[in-house]
Amino acid sequence: MSDTKTTPAPGDRTVIGVTFGNSNSSIAYTVDDKAEVIANEDGDRQIPTILSYVDGEEYYGQQAKAFLVRNSKNTVAYFRDFLGKDFKSIDPTHNHASVHPEDVDGSVSFTLTDEEGEDATPSTLSVSEISTRYLRRLVNSASEYLGKKVTSAVITIPTNFNDKQKAALIAAAAAADLEVLQLISEPVAAVVAYDARPEVEIKDKIVVVADLGGTRSDVTVVASRGGLYTILATAHDYDFAGATLDKVLIDHFAKEFAKRNQGIDPRENARSLAKLKFEAEATKRALSLSTNANFSIESLAEGIDFSSTINRLRYETIARSVFEGFNRLVESVIKKAGLDVLDVDEVILSGGTAHTPRIAANFGAIFPESTNILAPSTTPAAINPSELQARGAALQASLIQEYEAEDIDQSTHAAVTTVPHITNAIGVLSVSQSGDEVFVPVVFPETAVPARRTVIVAAPKNGGDVLIKIVEGNTHIKVTQPQPKANGDNSKAAKVEDANSDEDSDFSDDEEEEEEKREKVWKVGATLAEAAIRGVKKGGKVEISINVNADLAVTVTAREVGAKGGVRGQLNA
Amino acid sequence: MATALVSLSLPSLPEGWAAEKDFKPIGKITKDGATQRTIEPVGPHFLAHARRARHKRTFSEDDRIQAQERAKNVEDVDEGEISEPEDPMMLQRDAKDWKNQDHYKVLGISKYRYKATEDQIKRAHRKKVLKHHPDKKAAAGRSDDDNFFKCIQKATEVLLDPVKRRQFDSVDEEADVEPPTKKQLQKGNFYKLWGSVFKAEGRFSKNHPVPQLGDDKSSKEDVENFYNFWYNFDSWRTFEYLDEDVPDDNENRDQKRHVERKNANARKKKKAEDNARLRKLLDDCSAGDERIKRFRQEANAAKNKKRLEKEAAEKKAAEDAAAKKEAEEKAAKEAEEKAKLDREAGKKAKEAAKNAVKKNKRVLRGSVKDANYFVSGDAAPATIDAVLGDVELVQGKADPDELAALAAKLNGLKLADDIKSVWTEEFKRLVATGKVKESEIKAFSS
Numbered sequence A: 001m002s003d004t005k006t007t008p009a010p011g012d013r014t015v016i017g018v019t020f021g022n023s024n025s026s027i028a029y030t031v032d033d034k035a036e037v038i039a040n041e042d043g044d045r046q047i048p049t050i051l052s053y054v055d056g057e058e059y060y061g062q063q064a065k066a067f068l069v070r071n072s073k074n075t076v077a078y079f080r081d082f083l084g085k086d087f088k089s090i091d092p093t094h095n096h097a098s099v100h101p102e103d104v105d106g107s108v109s110f111t112l113t114d115e116e117g118e119d120a121t122p123s124t125l126s127v128s129e130i131s132t133r134y135l136r137r138l139v140n141s142a143s144e145y146l147g148k149k150v151t152s153a154v155i156t157i158p159t160n161f162n163d164k165q166k167a168a169l170i171a172a173a174a175a176a177d178l179e180v181l182q183l184i185s186e187p188v189a190a191v192v193a194y195d196a197r198p199e200v201e202i203k204d205k206i207v208v209v210a211d212l213g214g215t216r217s218d219v220t221v222v223a224s225r226g227g228l229y230t231i232l233a234t235a236h237d238y239d240f241a242g243a244t245l246d247k248v249l250i251d252h253f254a255k256e257f258a259k260r261n262q263g264i265d266p267r268e269n270a271r272s273l274a275k276l277k278f279e280a281e282a283t284k285r286a287l288s289l290s291t292n293a294n295f296s297i298e299s300l301a302e303g304i305d306f307s308s309t310i311n312r313l314r315y316e317t318i319a320r321s322v323f324e325g326f327n328r329l330v331e332s333v334i335k336k337a338g339l340d341v342l343d344v345d346e347v348i349l350s351g352g353t354a355h356t357p358r359i360a361a362n363f364g365a366i367f368p369e370s371t372n373i374l375a376p377s378t379t380p381a382a383i384n385p386s387e388l389q390a391r392g393a394a395l396q397a398s399l400i401q402e403y404e405a406e407d408i409d410q411s412t413h414a415a416v417t418t419v420p421h422i423t424n425a426i427g428v429l430s431v432s433q434s435g436d437e438v439f440v441p442v443v444f445p446e447t448a449v450p451a452r453r454t455v456i457v458a459a460p461k462n463g464g465d466v467l468i469k470i471v472e473g474n475t476h477i478k479v480t481q482p483q484p485k486a487n488g489d490n491s492k493a494a495k496v497e498d499a500n501s502d503e504d505s506d507f508s509d510d511e512e513e514e515e516e517k518r519e520k521v522w523k524v525g526a527t528l529a530e531a532a533i534r535g536v537k538k539g540g541k542v543e544i545s546i547n548v549n550a551d552l553a554v555t556v557t558a559r560e561v562g563a564k565g566g567v568r569g570q571l572n573a
Numbered sequence B: 001m002a003t004a005l006v007s008l009s010l011p012s013l014p015e016g017w018a019a020e021k022d023f024k025p026i027g028k029i030t031k032d033g034a035t036q037r038t039i040e041p042v043g044p045h046f047l048a049h050a051r052r053a054r055h056k057r058t059f060s061e062d063d064r065i066q067a068q069e070r071a072k073n074v075e076d077v078d079e080g081e082i083s084e085p086e087d088p089m090m091l092q093r094d095a096k097d098w099k100n101q102d103h104y105k106v107l108g109i110s111k112y113r114y115k116a117t118e119d120q121i122k123r124a125h126r127k128k129v130l131k132h133h134p135d136k137k138a139a140a141g142r143s144d145d146d147n148f149f150k151c152i153q154k155a156t157e158v159l160l161d162p163v164k165r166r167q168f169d170s171v172d173e174e175a176d177v178e179p180p181t182k183k184q185l186q187k188g189n190f191y192k193l194w195g196s197v198f199k200a201e202g203r204f205s206k207n208h209p210v211p212q213l214g215d216d217k218s219s220k221e222d223v224e225n226f227y228n229f230w231y232n233f234d235s236w237r238t239f240e241y242l243d244e245d246v247p248d249d250n251e252n253r254d255q256k257r258h259v260e261r262k263n264a265n266a267r268k269k270k271k272a273e274d275n276a277r278l279r280k281l282l283d284d285c286s287a288g289d290e291r292i293k294r295f296r297q298e299a300n301a302a303k304n305k306k307r308l309e310k311e312a313a314e315k316k317a318a319e320d321a322a323a324k325k326e327a328e329e330k331a332a333k334e335a336e337e338k339a340k341l342d343r344e345a346g347k348k349a350k351e352a353a354k355n356a357v358k359k360n361k362r363v364l365r366g367s368v369k370d371a372n373y374f375v376s377g378d379a380a381p382a383t384i385d386a387v388l389g390d391v392e393l394v395q396g397k398a399d400p401d402e403l404a405a406l407a408a409k410l411n412g413l414k415l416a417d418d419i420k421s422v423w424t425e426e427f428k429r430l431v432a433t434g435k436v437k438e439s440e441i442k443a444f445s446s
């Protein structure tokens, strides 16, 4: 029925990028190939994914969020993750302070009063209907901003959305009169947002996207190869996220309140808890910017006002175990991808919680210095973590808006996206100044084929005939234990320890704890081919190209830079 | 993509390298050298890829399914059924009594316990939340009793905090393996029974890897290593979990300090008891460990063997020394006897030589007498004197060998002329050798 309406001709489209988050959503568009996140009529770029009905009037975003305290019975929040899911497989934890999800024939619905009047009957709305109403508000806001009706969007989704969830989202959007050009995964949208910066050169790199949201944290390892992105591993964590940090602050201040007020625990009352949650989140955000923040709630419980402060150091202390949980999560995904922290070139911090300076600092500590930690507190040029996904979606939307829907469908078909990725690197052998064989990677592991890469390597100083040896290679991590301290007889020292005072032995323990050194080294594997370039002139250079076909056949070409001819050879699959 | 520039240099072509068109294929990338993965259909570079890959083809739903099946899955398949059945008694637990609950059992991962990964704990938690969230029960019209849900939350809180988890694991008796009884040991396999005890104890080790008990065939070194490690076991086990609650209250500081002190002492005591317990386990295990007995016997046997060998060697050395001494003495004696004999022989030879000289001298003298002093008729005393004088001169000047040679020439000669010519010859020879001067010769002077 709405088919014709929701699939406009490519020329008639007005497109945006949408992040439809569990906590917040964003809308973005592109001007001159640059993505911009749109502020809605309230001035918000992060728009709470919340709908609220007061006297039949619909509110969304920040206004709806404010109603969580006073109008929780008619406010729906944290519903995105329920779309396309059965009631039995949803986690209603975060809906406790708003309308609870209910089981209607196995699917998820919410019951609330969305009409005016004392005697208005409550409606039971499916999560799809709620999503449609919310998306409609986003689209309206974007249309108003852009001055024309938005017709189509690229929407970001978590990497673990299944087909049913995707279909439900597309249907919900269609019902809101929005054509979904494409659903793209959230972490890849973040990578695209960074890679689209004009100064960025496309490089082969391993990127970790730590998307730390409100109710979940999703960490993804992406191999970025010649501008193509392949997800190597993912992890989804519902235990360590923004809400966990809110809870740390809620507990902290609730205890303080109880101490001041004869043990009254404000967490036991739903409304007080809602107030605590609201203020805790605001305080937490404030602590990302400044080193001190207030925490004030009027009439927190039993009519008693509460006002306190907290500094960042204290916050980081009480939230330490949560922060450490993020570290472990990131490390576990890298391991799952079969990689080491030393393999990671870039860490993108995405999502609201990624604003937290401590988290970025902790990541800085687990990765080597060479890893680029892209977060506002570590890199001044970092993009706002809350805007990454919407920007990525907008860029993708503008990229494909001219294509027919059928064309997009065929291009994103699994038959197109499923391709072999080589396991080992392919490279050329060179010699270092000390005469050692050194592997120079040309095509990196996990590169999707077909692929072609080129390097330029110097010939020996005096030129002449040179050998091009094409080999496979792989990395391993070399661990060098610290040299034991040269303070003589250790066993003797250990024996005297008993006699010595405790402080003494503690001190020596500390001193001995020197860190082991870990480095990534290339190991030369099987030889694929040899070739010769003859008569290279003094100081000359050689350009070597390796081309791996889809069937894994390899073509090698080499020639002296600036000279004619050269060699070319083929290795059949 | 930009071309990478490398600051190393290529090797020179080795002497004698040759190939057709200067290219020598050697290996290839096999199918195992690649993994089917899904590239994300995002970004400008993907558009180019899609254009190449599609070739204006149209793919069907079947193609999609096939391709998806080929691709390596990077998402874990989760949210399966909770595998461990839930004990109805456990569901009735009072959350206030969380300290005494079995957190692993509450989350349905009691078969993993200290071995459960953080990821397993998170998944188990999520499964339980999906099933037991009180808001879901209430929505379904069931009671909104959230007691067990609180147990779940508490279990998760403990198990996802590495410090708290260690405290709980420290006192998680469900993970203990009781030492085998005598009866069990009679029937069962010693190494299996005790092995699992130490495997379980190993969870408290600060050091890794933890050596295992091994079996009958373990080497002496491994067995020694095992007992050494365990007798010096460095354990992280703590007993904070069993602390009495410290009153969280500003008013009563003394009371608070008192409880804290009490807890600290209790922890210390339990730790000491635990160390003693482990020591006893080791004592018991090692006492029954046949390998130790065997190694001891073997060591004893080896020691005995060594001793015997040493004794034999000593004996042999003594014998050798005695024999050597005897031989030396014998040799010395023989040498002495030989020297004596030599001496005696020398004496005889000397005497013989002397006699020979005497005899020869007699021959010399006799020869001139036989030749009648080279005159006919009675020889004048002066002539006799002169001739004998010359004979004596020769006897005095010539050595015994010359005398013997001369005597041999003269022996048997009867004719005076012959005798004279021999003598004349001899004088000539002696003058020539310088032993005799011409002037000294009287009768035979030429």
Ligand SMILES: Nc1ncnc2c1ncn2[C@@H]1O[C@H](COP(=O)(O)OP(=O)(O)O)[C@@H](O)[C@H]1O
Pocket (backbone or CB within 6 Å): A020, A021, A022, A023, A024, A025, A046, A212, A213, A214, A215, A216, A241, A242, A243, A281, A284, A285, A286, A288, A350, A351, A352, A353, A354, A355, A356, A386
């Ligand atoms: N400046 C900030 N500092 C710390 N936390 C923040 C900040 N801004 C937002 N957050 C937190 O980020 C979470 C929301 O992140 P978001 O990525 O919008 O969520 P989701 O992906 O769940 O929709 C919330 O917990 C919020 O409190």
